[in-house]
Amino acid sequence: xxxxxxxxxxxxxxxxxxxxxxxxxxxxxxxxxxxxxxxxxxxxxxxxxxxxxxxxxxxxxxxxxxxxxxxxxxxxxxxxxxxxxxxxxxxxxxxxxxxxxxxxxxxxxxxxxxxxxxxxxxxxxxxxxxxxxxxxxxxxxxxxxxxxxxxxxxxxxxxxxxxxxxxxxxxxxxxxxxxxxxxxxxxxxxxxxxxxxxxxxxxxxxxxxxxxxxxxxxxxxxxxxxxxxxxxxxxxxxxxxxxxxxxxxxxxxxxxxxxxxxxxxxxxxxxxxxxxxxxxxxxxxxxxxxxxxxxx
Amino acid sequence: xxxxxxxxxxxxxxxxxxxxxxxxxxxxxxxxxxxxxxxxxxxxxxxxxxxxxxxxxxxxxxxxxxxxxxxxxxxxxxxxxxxxxxxxxxxxxxxxxxxxxxxxxxxxxxxxxxxxxxxxxxxxxxxxxxxxxxxxxxxxxxxxxxxxxxxxxxxxxxxxxxxxxxxxxxxxxxxxxxxxxxxxxxxxxxxxxxxxxxxxxxxxxxxxxxxxxxxxxxxxxxxxxxxxxxxxxxxxxxxxxxxxxxxxxxxxxxxxxxxxxxxxxxxxxxxxxxxxxxxxxxxxx
Numbered sequence: 157x158x159x160x161x162x163x164x165x166x167x168x169x170x171x172x173x174x175x176x177x178x179x180x181x182x183x184x185x186x187x188x189x190x191x192x193x194x195x196x197x198x199x200x201x202x203x204x205x206x207x208x209x210x211x212x213x214x215x216x217x218x219x220x221x222x223x224x225x226x227x228x229x230x231x232x233x234x235x236x237x238x239x240x241x242x243x244x245x246x247x248x249x250x251x252x253x254x255x256x257x258x259x260x261x262x263x264x265x266x267x268x269x270x271x272x273x274x275x276x277x278x279x280x281x282x283x284x285x286x287x288x289x290x291x292x293x294x295x296x297x298x299x300x301x302x303x304x305x306x307x308x309x310x311x312x313x314x315x316x317x318x319x320x321x322x323x324x325x326x327x328x329x330x331x332x333x334x335x336x337x338x339x340x341x342x343x344x345x346x347x348x349x350x351x352x353x354x355x356x357x358x359x360x361x362x363x364x365x366x367x368x369x370x371x372x373x374x375x376x377x378x379x380x381x382x383x384x385x386x387x388x389x390x391x392x393x394x395x396x397x398x399x400x401x402x403x404x405x406x407x408x409x410x411x412x413x414x415x416x417x418x419x420x421x422x423x424x425x426x427x428x429x430x431x432x433x434x435x436x437x438x439x440x441x442x443x444x445x446x447x448x449x450x451x452x
Numbered sequence: 453x454x455x456x457x458x459x460x461x462x463x464x465x466x467x468x469x470x471x472x473x474x475x476x477x478x479x480x481x482x483x484x485x486x487x488x489x490x491x492x493x494x495x496x497x498x499x500x501x502x503x504x505x506x507x508x509x510x511x512x513x514x515x516x517x518x519x520x521x522x523x524x525x526x527x528x529x530x531x532x533x534x535x536x537x538x539x540x541x542x543x544x545x546x547x548x549x550x551x552x553x554x555x556x557x558x559x560x561x562x563x564x565x566x567x568x569x570x571x572x573x574x575x576x577x578x579x580x581x582x583x584x585x586x587x588x589x590x591x592x593x594x595x596x597x598x599x600x601x602x603x604x605x606x607x608x609x610x611x612x613x614x615x616x617x618x619x620x621x622x623x624x625x626x627x628x629x630x631x632x633x634x635x636x637x638x639x640x641x642x643x644x645x646x647x648x649x650x651x652x653x654x655x656x657x658x659x660x661x662x663x664x665x666x667x668x669x670x671x672x673x674x675x676x677x678x679x680x681x682x683x684x685x686x687x688x689x690x691x692x693x694x695x696x697x698x699x700x701x702x703x704x705x706x707x708x709x710x711x712x713x714x715x716x717x718x719x720x721x722x723x724x725x726x727x728x729x730x731x732x733x734x735x736x737x
Contacts, residue, residue: 258661303628340596
């Protein structure tokens with residue numbers, strides 16, 4: 157059983173569209189949408205949710221107004237500017253401070269120093285995760301709440317659950333749709349995986365961002381392939397990207413040409429390779445074949 | 453005006469919009485500062501090509517244990533919500549990447565055996581480009597603490613006529629850090645199901661932050677009407693629509709500013725600025 161993670165560095169390069177096609181091509185697999193901040197894979201996989209669970213990534217502090225003596229120590233010590241006196245709507249002074257849950261990082265310091273024990277410290281539900289069935293096989297996906305941190309924890313949970321399903325059903329692949337960037341959710345998506353595919357685009361931005369994300373996968377010692385999507389928008393930069401990749405031990409797995417069939421397929425809520433038998437689908441199939449080959 | 457350009461979905465044109473608005477504003481005689489707050493994958497410098505004058509380290513605090521004073525009592529582990537400091541037999545182990553620098557371990561150590569020391573998580577670079585004051589940040593590879601670098605980028609803000617913030621994609625804590633002090637947010641999207649799905653998340657975020665906002669639709673003719681219909685239903689102004697012009701994509705791929713490569717698009721950005729100005733004024737009444 158192999159875990160393949162698709163990331164990009166730069167956003168909008170086509171990860172989710174390509175993962176959807178891989179889902180249609182791969183035999184015996186489970187999908188994991190780890191772009192928990194802005195999940196989109198479900199829009200083409202059309203999942204039927206079988207289990208819905210709350211995710212609690214941490215705690216938040218909340219001032220108990222009746223107990224609070226307004227000594228302001230919490231305001232002084234909070235390192236995250238999460239506590240202040242809100243301006244009241246009717247012109248009267250608000251007597252006790254307010255902890256803004258958007259900025260509270262759940263460190264618990266204020267809770268522990270409050271001389272009146274007037275701060276509650278509670279597990280919060282900051283997301284949801286789902287185990288679903290699709291026409292392509294099982295899928296684990298999630299929604300992180302607005303402005304929430306701890307995306308790494310939710311990503312790890314999604315991967316763990318996908319692995320359980322793969323073990324239980326004797327599946328061949330876990331295919332992970334990752335998120336853009338190089339931060340916490342991406343790190344949580346790639347560590348311990350068998351192969352990373354970076355989907356990039358033939359632009360200076362794509363080239364720049366690829367460099368950083370490749371350094372990340374190298375840092376974690378994960379075999380990495382790249383694929384240039386919309387490659388014909390700039391063949392020179394495509395060449396440059398593939399040359400640089402080879403020089404740093406990253407193998408090009410193929411090129412996918414620009415084709416608005418990719419958008420049309422998305423609108424039709426299906427994968428590209430099911431939508432069209434055209435050249436763009438052959439491009440994607442070729443990338444998938446190179447992935448399988450690299451995993452052997 | 454402090455204007456942030458954000459989005460739910462990646463690759464919708466935030467950097468394109470932010471950099472071109474900055475250039476158009478400067479050419480109109482405004483004092484402009486641009487802060488590239490996408491510290492994981494900054495791209496504004498590719499288009500603005502700034503002369504970098506200052507480079508500074510971004511540091512966060514991490515705990516350091518004074519072994520001679522430590523009694524392995526385990527209170528530091530108890531008070532840490534992030535598993536960044538743990539006691540194993542007589543040794544204290546720290547995991548700096550997990551540390552949120554809250555100060556709890558140091559504060560509650562009964563032996564005063566923990567001090568907080570800085571460690572570098574990224575870099576901030578400042579410079580100028582065509583009269584635009586420019587800052588961007590770079591998070592070190594392998595680090596998690598984007599907000600710390602974003603905050604440092606924002607601390608370089610002056611009081612220009614227009615402060616433009618290029619935000620990272622998404623709706624979670626790095627984006628909040630980037631946009632939270634903005635007076636107006638421009639949400640970039642594309643007219644597709646993914647674009648709509650992520651726009652709705654981003655709209656939820658700016659409404660939660662209570663910041664006035666409007667929408668820019670990039671590649672406005674590639675998809676369908678779902679995004680426009682949504683904006684109409686939600687009474688959200690669409691202040692910019694950029695067509696799916698392959699020439700824009702090609703210019704972008706070469707690191708060229710749209711308004712330089714294709715000057716006919718300058719009017720689009722000027723009209724957008726006028727519209728935002730009007731909305732911003734109305735929001736302030």
